[in-house]
Amino acid sequence: LVSSARSEGITAFTADALGENHEVLRLFADLGLRTARRFEGPQVRCTIHLDQDDAYLAAVEARGRAAGVASLLPLLRPSAVAVVGAGRTPGSVGRAVLNHLRTGGFTGRLFAVNPRVESVLGVPSHPSVAALPMTPDLVVVAVPAAGVPAVAEECGKAGVRALVVVTAGLDRMQARALLTACRTHGMRLVGPNCLGVSNTDPELNLDATFAAGHPRPGTAGIAVQSGGVGIALLDGLSRLGIGVSSFASLGDKFDVSGNDMLQWWESDGRTDLALLHLESFGNPRAFSRTARRVTRRIPVLTVDAGRTDAGRKAAASHTAAAATRTMTRQALFTQAGITATRSVGELLETAALLHSQPLPEGPRVAVVTNAGGAGVLAADACAEAGLVLPPFTPAVIDDLLAVLPDGATVGNPVDTTAVVSEEQLAECVDRLARCSGVDAVVVALVPTAVAAATGDDLVRALTTAPGRRARPVLAVRLEQDRSVELMPAADGGTIPSYAEPQAAARALAHAARRAAWLAQPAGTVPALTGVESERAREVVEEYLAFHLEGGWLDPRTCAELLACYDVPQLPWAWAECEDDAVLAADRLRGFDGRVVMKAHWPGLLHKT
Structure with missing residues (x-):
């Protein structure tokens, strides 16, 4: 509401509340906005100024962080779990997940959902999610792709609050139906096409994965898009004795992301080392903001995956996500203070040093x-x-x-x-x-x-x-x-x-x-003036209308875009013939009579 009001030019809210209504008055105080109170008999008139400052931004961020972590509780601290698709066939994924939950010592209630059997591995089986004796917090879905949307809809109607979909191979319509069901019913989603999740807290012992073995309890948090990389990290950290606090195989990353897991580790009280393997970033700005905060408290390490065209194509084929370009990703890691390694081996080698x-x-x-x-x-x-x-x-x-x-x-x-x-x-x-x-x-x-x-x-x-x-x-x-x-x-x-x-x-x-x-000051976000965001957007859209695949801006367009943000530029001129060049050089020359010349032609770059 505050954001909408500010965009419409509204500068303040006024609100009347009873003086004894402490909850509402506390709500106004906790907004992070400057609030003036005036008592008028039994009522209090509050004037809430909508000017945005660091205190307000910090309050908004804290509220968002608390809400995000709370939404992950059914996923990573469930009191009851059901596995849909667990059968009697040895080697089936659903059966493997159910077996891991059972042998890992999960302390909550455990159910199987399979209409053709009464029990699986000694775990009671029920014909549907609706037929379960209680509504589970978390449901692991391991059914063929065609059946995933219906299972998700059934879970949502039953009140399930989190899904882990290990099934791979969903087509576009199935994927859209899955995501719609989760958003409609307010369920958090890990996957699809993932290995599962685990939380080694001894009060829970949740291992809803089909990895080869159970992770060793410890202090490292892991979030990966590749299940294979996840297995390697689980094994490596267990062997080193560092162990794992919680693990999430994000797969195609429809919902729960690395950003969510960073916020979880920041607040779980058990994690002192974060390891990531991300091939794409749905919201780079949010990820950078979270990572900058978290990495000042604990080391955040990542494998810089998809550094080449071949790697990006491979990433798109196995997680259905477009890998972020190398320059963008490396700038993101550097700005956020993330330790970027080039292999799983280097990641474990660095983790061993930072841990010990x-x-x-x-x-x-x-x-x-x-x-x-x-x-x-x-x-x-x-x-x-x-x-x-x-x-x-x-x-x-x-x-x-x-x-x-x-x-x-x-x-x-x-x-x-x-x-x-x-x-x-x-x-x-x-x-x-x-x-x-x-x-x-x-x-x-x-x-x-x-x-x-x-x-x-x-x-x-x-x-x-x-x-x-x-x-x-x-x-x-x-x-x-x-x-x-x-x-x-x-x-x-x-x-x-x-x-x-x-x-x-x-x-x-x-x-x-x-x-x-870490020795550098955290810095602040300045309030910038003279920024022409709308004009900048028009410049970019006009360019992309003629260059659908993107590309390098020509010098004049680049200068126009920089000027929209008041980025300082050296004096320059555009010359299309020899006479223009001579006149421009005479006007721009330095005290020593010299100028710099840059040639431009479509496809010709950095020829200065």
Whole structure:
């Protein structure tokens, strides 16, 4: 109502309420708008000024966030779940979901819906949703595509509040009917074409998926469009010991999106790490606004999927969504502070570091190794990832030489030699971790016969110390089988260990960029004047009318569009012949007599 009134030029509301009507008066106060009250006998006249400021925008955002999270409760914290399409055929998706719910220890009521059987896997079966003894909060739909719209309509009429549709292959009419049923009856929808959802809270134990196994309870939230990527992340996080707080396979993403899941994790009190795999963004502006807020509280990581034309075509074929273009997506991630990786493996490697170690204060890395060659590889990897290996001060060099064996070289990398003892290595790493000229320590180790003969365990030199120190400490073990592991430390924490120095360097570079982003002020949205949005819209629409597929604006149209938003531009002129060019150059030349010339021809770009 406020937005509509403001668009019509209305500047204030007046309202009369009884002085004892505290609920209504509190409603006015909570709007986030400047409100003046005047008592007139038993009544209070409230004047609500509609000027928009940061307080109002914050109140609107908070209300929207609370409503969004509340709408997900039937989906992620249901008290009763029904699976429609669970049968007796081994290998059927519906049966697999029902089995996961049963064996996962779901603490609520569980039902199957199948008119041909009385029970499935020991779970009571009923002929229809309407015939259930109670209305479930959540219904998982695993029927053929042709039957999905009817099931959705039946669920809506029965009062179901959330659907997970795992069925794939809906045509346009079926998809429209499904979405219409959900919107008409106020049901939240995950899918279609998805793996399902889970919530590992021990008070709930919800696993409504058909993944190979149950996720390990933990603190990472996962939202993916690809079920295959979801399975890989569930397995990887469980293996690392990080575990999962909640999981949503969004599939074709008709309704519930990554934006919804970010808001859920922000408020669930269990999630300290968010992992996303999104091939498209239905509302990039809303996603960016939410992500900027959430990522200041917890790390938000994503796989940058659909970077190429081939990848975008593949995304469109398997989730029916047009992947967002690479430049747009990367700008979105950068602005929102999202850590974007290029593979599932890199995502897990980075998640392991962010989960277990403090953020580095900068890009300065000290490399320690018991083998010179491993140190060279680690140094190269760090430099290629944009990290810096600073030289040590004379005081630091003397400090390290005092604890290292004879023959050790203290440059950067620090080569302790193969004869270093467990105690000497531990002291060296500890001193570097306290050094003010270093932001992180990478320890590259290789097994040697010397250590085996003396009984020294150089890995133990790291794990007997606290898992979290003042600065992050990472291990690189070239003989390690898995790309990343989390080694238990003495204080109950963990230390990330990588099989390749490149993996360690990439993860550390991501952590350094996150620290730099967090160090920037959050900023404010300024009130802009002189903006001609309508004219800008006309410029764009006129261009697109002749270029249906979009494209690069010509210089004059581009300048006109920028001028609509008062974006500063250097003085310029358009010349269509040699004489025009000479006159323009004479008028625009700098103090040194020089000008810049840019050639333009359709299809010819950036020729300056």
